Amino acid sequence: MEMDLLRFTTAGSVDDGKSTLIGRLLYDSKSIFEDQLEAMEESSRKRGDEHLNLALLTDGLRAEREQGITIDVAYRYFATPRRKFIIADTPGHMQYTRNMVTGASTASLAIILIDARKGVIEQTCRHAFIANLLRIQHAVVAVNKMDLVDYQEETYEAIVAEFQDFASRLDNIVEITFIPISALRGDNVVATSDQMPWYGGPTLLHHLETVYVGSEENHVDARFPVQWVIRPQSDTHPDFRGYAGRVAGGVFKPGDEVLVLPSGFATHVSAIETFDGQIEEAFSPLSVTITLDDDIDISRGDMIVKPNNPPRVDQDIEAMICWFSERPLVSRGKYALRHTTKEVRAVVRDIRFKVDINTLHKIEGDPEFGLNEIGRISLRTSAPLFYDRYNRNRTTGSFVLIDEQTNEAVAAGMIV
Amino acid sequence: MRSYKLNHVRQLESEAIFVLRETAAQFDRPALLFSGGKDSIVMAHLARKAFHPARIPFMLLHVDTGHNFPETIEFRDRFVKEIGASLVVAYVQDSIDKGRVVEEQGIHASRNKLQTVTLLDAIETHQFDAALGGGRRDEEKARAKERFFSHRNDFGEWDPKGQRPELWNLFNGRHHHGEHFRVFPLSNWTEMDVWQYIKHEAIDLPSLYFSHRREVVDRHGSLLAVSDVVRVQPDETSEERTVRFRTIGDMTCTGGVDSAATSLDDIIAEVAAARETERGTRSDDKRSESAMEDRKKEGYF
Structure with missing residues (x-):
C-alpha cells in the first residue's frame, strides 16, 4: 500500500519508436491485459503489420490508429512491486512543443529517445531544452534501435559524448542516465540484453524503479493559495469558517504566525482541519482546510503565507512562455491569466526575445510570436500576483494565459 | 530532518x-x-x-x-x-x-x-x-x-x-x-x-461487488445475470454460479466474473492477478x- 509514485514523460521524434518503447515497457512488465492484447493482435492483423504492433496500445484515437501516429498526450499507468508509474506519452510531431510542455509540466523524469542511426539531431536538443525549461531534474537518454547498428559500442559512445556536450548548458537537469536499447527487440528495456555485453548499467525499467527522485515539492516557503471558503452555517457548525486549499509550499502547523495576502493582516493558524480530524501539520501537496484565530475577509485567490518569508508581490512579471495558439501572440494584447487559484487580466508589454530551440540562440527584435515558439516576455497584470520564481516553486511560479474570446489556453508561463 | x-x-x-x-x-x-x-x-x-x-x-x-x-x-x-x-x-x-x-x-x-x-x-x-x-x-x-x-x-x-x-x-x-x-x-x-482506497477508508459498497450465488447466462463470453431484462433464449441455458461484478452498469451489458472474493482483501488480490481489464466484462465496449x-x-x- 505504501508505494512511491513516479511521473515521467517520453520525448522523441517521429519514428524514434516511442510508442513501441512504452508498449514494450508495459508488455514486458506484464501490465497489458489479455483482452487488450487480443484487440491489438486483431488490429495488427488488419493493418498487415509483420509483428505485434505495440504502438497500437497507446494510440487511443481512431485517427491515430489510422495514420499510425500519436496526436495527443496520452497517460498510461503501470506498477511494479517497487513503484507506481504515470507516463505522459507525448507525440513527436504535430504540436510537439505544446504537447511536450504539457506532459513535462507534471513529470519528475523525462525519457529522451534517440535513434542510434541518426544520433543527436535538432529535435533531441529541443526535447532536452523543454525538459530543462519545465525543470525536470532527471533525464534518461535511451539510445534506441541498437539492433540496427549491430549493437556497436562505438556508435553508442559517440552519441553519449555528443549529448553530454549539448546538455552541459542545461542547468536544471541534474542527473542524466544513458541506456542503449532496442524497444522493438526488448534489449535492456525490462530484460538485460545479451547483445551488448559491453554495457554494464541497469535496464530501463530497473533504473525507473530505483532512481532516487527527491521531492519536487518545496517544503521551505510556506504558501497556501485559498481555493474555497467553507462556511457550513449549520446547527452543528454555526460559526465555522475554514479556508480550503492545497498547500503549494512549506509546512503549516497550528499556532504558526501567518500573513494573509493581499490584505496584509497577520494572525495565527488555529487548526488544520480534515474530514478525518485535525492534523498536526500540512505540507505540499496536501489538500486541507485551515482555520485562523481572527475573522478576516479572505476569499478565493488570496494566499496565506508566513511573514518572515513572503512570496514576491508584483504586477510586473517577467516570464518564459511557450505559445500554444495558431493566432500569434500580440504585443499589447490582453489575456486572462490564471495563476494558482487566482485569475487576473494581463497585458503583454514587451517581447524580450525568442529562443531558437534547435540551437538555443536568442532571437531579438522579432515581433512575431507564433505557435510552438518559446521565449521571454514581460507582462503587467490588473492585480498583484503572489508568486515565486518557477525554478523555486513549480506551483506558485507557473501560469497560463487564456484568450478571453475563445476561452482557449494560449500560453504556458514560467516566471523568472 | x-x-x-x-x-x-x-x-x-x-x-x-x-x-x-x-x-x-x-x-x-x-x-x-x-x-x-x-x-x-x-x-x-x-x-x-x-x-x-x-x-x-x-x-x-x-x-x-x-x-x-x-x-x-x-x-x-x-x-x-x-x-x-x-x-x-x-x-x-x-x-x-x-x-x-x-x-x-x-x-x-x-x-x-x-x-x-x-x-x-x-x-x-x-x-x-x-x-x-x-x-x-x-x-x-x-x-x-x-x-x-x-x-x-x-x-x-x-x-x-x-x-x-x-x-x-x-x-x-x-x-x-x-x-x-x-x-x-x-x-x-x-x-x-480505487480498491486500495476503498479498503483504507472502509467505504461501504453494494453487495454485487462481492462474491455471491446467482443465476447467469453465458452470452458471448459475458456472464449476464438472468432477470426481467435478460431472459434466457431458447438456444441458451442458464446456471447458478458463484460470481461477482467488477463494474456495475446495466444488467444487459455488465457481465460477472467467476470469483470467490468475499472481502476487500480478496478483491485486491484478485485485481492484482487479473489478466483481463475491468471493462473486459462490458459488452458495450466490445461493439467496436x-x-x-x-x-x-x-x-x-
Whole structure:
C-alpha cells in the first residue's frame, strides 16, 4: 500500500519508436491485459503489420490508429512491486512543443529517445531544452534501435559524448542516465540484453524503479493559495469558517504566525482541519482546510503565507512562455491569466526575445510570436500576483494565459 | 530532518479533492454523476472530504436506464440519505416515452447508448455547467486522452483532437453559455488504487461487488445475470454460479466474473492477478474498437 509514485514523460521524434518503447515497457512488465492484447493482435492483423504492433496500445484515437501516429498526450499507468508509474506519452510531431510542455509540466523524469542511426539531431536538443525549461531534474537518454547498428559500442559512445556536450548548458537537469536499447527487440528495456555485453548499467525499467527522485515539492516557503471558503452555517457548525486549499509550499502547523495576502493582516493558524480530524501539520501537496484565530475577509485567490518569508508581490512579471495558439501572440494584447487559484487580466508589454530551440540562440527584435515558439516576455497584470520564481516553486511560479474570446489556453508561463 | 512525503494513495486523494474544489469554485451549477458504482461512491466520499464540515455543494445526478441491478438502487437511496445529499434522477424510460430516443431491438438491445440523450437533456433542463464523473484514464484507451476538465460544446460533444492544453494543476473551466464541462477527479487512479482506497477508508459498497450465488447466462463470453431484462433464449441455458461484478452498469451489458472474493482483501488480490481489464466484462465496449471514443464524442459519460 505504501508505494512511491513516479511521473515521467517520453520525448522523441517521429519514428524514434516511442510508442513501441512504452508498449514494450508495459508488455514486458506484464501490465497489458489479455483482452487488450487480443484487440491489438486483431488490429495488427488488419493493418498487415509483420509483428505485434505495440504502438497500437497507446494510440487511443481512431485517427491515430489510422495514420499510425500519436496526436495527443496520452497517460498510461503501470506498477511494479517497487513503484507506481504515470507516463505522459507525448507525440513527436504535430504540436510537439505544446504537447511536450504539457506532459513535462507534471513529470519528475523525462525519457529522451534517440535513434542510434541518426544520433543527436535538432529535435533531441529541443526535447532536452523543454525538459530543462519545465525543470525536470532527471533525464534518461535511451539510445534506441541498437539492433540496427549491430549493437556497436562505438556508435553508442559517440552519441553519449555528443549529448553530454549539448546538455552541459542545461542547468536544471541534474542527473542524466544513458541506456542503449532496442524497444522493438526488448534489449535492456525490462530484460538485460545479451547483445551488448559491453554495457554494464541497469535496464530501463530497473533504473525507473530505483532512481532516487527527491521531492519536487518545496517544503521551505510556506504558501497556501485559498481555493474555497467553507462556511457550513449549520446547527452543528454555526460559526465555522475554514479556508480550503492545497498547500503549494512549506509546512503549516497550528499556532504558526501567518500573513494573509493581499490584505496584509497577520494572525495565527488555529487548526488544520480534515474530514478525518485535525492534523498536526500540512505540507505540499496536501489538500486541507485551515482555520485562523481572527475573522478576516479572505476569499478565493488570496494566499496565506508566513511573514518572515513572503512570496514576491508584483504586477510586473517577467516570464518564459511557450505559445500554444495558431493566432500569434500580440504585443499589447490582453489575456486572462490564471495563476494558482487566482485569475487576473494581463497585458503583454514587451517581447524580450525568442529562443531558437534547435540551437538555443536568442532571437531579438522579432515581433512575431507564433505557435510552438518559446521565449521571454514581460507582462503587467490588473492585480498583484503572489508568486515565486518557477525554478523555486513549480506551483506558485507557473501560469497560463487564456484568450478571453475563445476561452482557449494560449500560453504556458514560467516566471523568472 | 523529517521527510515530507505522501504515499501514492494520499497523493491521488489530495489531487482529487483539489479538482473537486476547483469545480465548485469555477462553475455555477456543478452536478456529480452518481450511478451507485464504486467509482461514483468513491467520488461522493471524496466530495464529503473536500467540503467538510459543510455539505457537498452540488447535487447528485443519476441517469437511470431502468435496467439497474436492484441492489444498486437500494444502495443508492440509502447512501444518498446517509450523506444528506440531494439526488436528481433522470430516467431513460422518460426519454423513450417522449420519443427522444428509440429503444434498440433484439437480444443484444441495450439502453447504454440511449443514456447519452437522457444525460444531455438532464444537463440542459437543470442548467448544469459541469458534470463530475468517475471516469479514469486507465479504463479505456480513448479515456486515456481525456483531460481533468474536459470541454463539451453546445451539443454536448467532445472534440478529442481539439482539446485544451492542461498544464500543472491549472484547470481552465471558462466556457460560453450553453457549453459545459465534464470533470474527472479520478483521472490518474487505476482500478487497484480505487480498491486500495476503498479498503483504507472502509467505504461501504453494494453487495454485487462481492462474491455471491446467482443465476447467469453465458452470452458471448459475458456472464449476464438472468432477470426481467435478460431472459434466457431458447438456444441458451442458464446456471447458478458463484460470481461477482467488477463494474456495475446495466444488467444487459455488465457481465460477472467467476470469483470467490468475499472481502476487500480478496478483491485486491484478485485485481492484482487479473489478466483481463475491468471493462473486459462490458459488452458495450466490445461493439467496436472505437466504441468508447464514438460514444464519448456524442456526449457519453
